[in-house]
Amino acid sequence: MAQEHDADVIVIGSGTVGSNAAYELAKQGKSVIILEAGVRIPRWKLIESFRNSPRRTDYNGPYPDAPWAHTSASHAYVENDGSYAMVANFLKLVGGSTWHWGGATWRFIPDDFKMKSTYGVGRDWPISYDDLEPWYDKAEYEIGVAGNLGEDQSGVRPGRTWPPRAREFPMPAQKNSYMLDTFAKAIGPMGYEIVAEPSAMMSGSYRGRPGCVGNNNCAPVCPIGANYSGVFHADLAIEAGCRLITDATVDRIEKGPDGKIASVHYKSSDGSEGRLSARAFVLAAHGYESPKLMIMSDVGNSNDMVGRFLMPHLGLGVDFFAEEAVWPGRGPIQQGAIFSHRDGESRARHSGMKHAVNNFVANENITKRLLAQGVLGSELDARIRHDSARYMSLYSMFETLPDPANRVQPGDRTDALGNPNIRLTYAVDDYCRGAIEPCIADFTNFVTAMNGETLSMSRDLANHDHIMGTTIMGDDPADSVVDKDCRSWEHENLFVVGTGNLPSSSVVNPTLTAVALGIRAADTIAKEV
């Protein structure tokens, strides 16, 4: 007898990955319900709360941290018991954490998919770059990515478009800022090349979004939506017929007698509860929350692999005064990257890395510094102008390796709904530490090239808000959580999608790859339900 379901597919989480999957399913004629823990907040309110808060450098600042939908802003909610404090920020509202992202939309390169067979470290993916290329293409055209053809993003294949791509970027890259061009000219003779960062900050209008006009507030919130966020696909999904239920935190994924997932159970802030059934389920609740929910529900984890292999991007930063005025702060908050150590033989010994150039309006940093030095009177205005024009900063991102000891689990504390907090365990390894000195050597060259004066160049590894590996994909059911299609090894109608799928971290921001995998998983589901 045919079974009644509330929908063909239930998607948990309305972030960019879940919303893209939902949209793809709806376009293919499926009925879809999206359950989202947070609520909808209009952009203007987020801008107002940014402007009304003195915590301007707090990227979570404008966003709610509700007792029933905690974000990384809550220190009690995100708990660390390892030797390295692993906080990666995330949000809970319709559209998810890309509300405050930097819009960097890199593809992984082919070698990132075969770390074990090429470099003898980490793991190989169950799919190749070529398998994913058409889905990268689809993801880029969904999100809108501005980038340049003809650039080598590996650092070791000069003159070639790398990774290879079947067609153009949806939009050309934005123009470089004067600062970036000046910097590129200065470091060029040292053998460094700046590659345009593929970016979701649009270089012209795209699918109803305006082109970027340089508000320089891409994170924590772009005032005009030139920078993409998942809310665009949440809205597209709704237009395509998906039903979005907000203030609905899924706290249990329920198995049926046949080993498939039968339903999900959720709670709202007013205490009400609901339960919905579907033919297939897409868990897209972010790299921490998805594995946590699987462990809480005792789903897909009989091999004890869920939540393990936590891989962040760690890295260093440098800031300095250039000798001449370069004027950071004109245009979007970041643009170019340098891949002096992304690919190649050193990767067998230590992390590859990406260096990126920040482009923040520097006034607040500079003013705080000058006041701390006791500068007052008319000298203060002159020095704010002089120093703000010369301030430069870069940061690097190191790849990390998958280690089962590094993990996310439910903690012992509970939130207002009675759900457990997130407990993280992380330790830095020598592979990652090995990248510190090569990185410092590059930083030193960058400062020298600008005749600069270093303000800080720390060897303390900082964390970069990206989470890979926690719902890892593989080709062996014994040591991975999902198969090559993001399907749970144990429950054939459960698909887990997000950056947690990635078996290697690469040195680049992971979200585009997760969106590509999410759309690909949705396409698989659409053929089955």
Place this chain on the structure above:
Amino acid sequence: MSIGSIRREGRDAAPAAPAPAGLRRRDFLLSSALAGLAASLPFGGTARAAGAADFGALSAFVTGRSALDAALAERAYGQLAALDPGFDAKLAALSAAIAETGAESVDAFLATGPAPELRATMTTITAAWYLGYTGTPDPSQESDNAKLVTYREALMWEPTADATPIPTYSQHRQNYWAEPPASIATD
């Protein structure tokens, strides 16, 4: 995302650049009447409104502005007084010292070599107006003692107003950033 933090121990003696062409010139001359007003009013009085007005006048002198917004003065004063019970006394000491020197501008007063505690009070006042908040924001903690005075009217934006946006308030067209600001030759 990260922005390298600026360390206090950075560099100490950057040369003060000449005020660049195109920068809105500030009138640093504050009338002695206003300086006198600031000096004559007794801080530590009971009425908050009077305190805020005095604070506004003293703030204008310290920041080298001919006038500052009264509503913002009230807000900043209330916050600073709440943070520091001794704030009124510090303001009174600063007013008295300014009056004593007869200095007509903040630069003239600074040239008299004010005591470190007077400079500290000046820095507190300047920080509120330039940064647009009081207290110390600390995003590494869940909460802190910082309170907003103003975002858009913060004085730190003024010296670069022709060159860079106040974030969220773009005043230029797309790709303006490919060129340097018009002032680059003299920056």
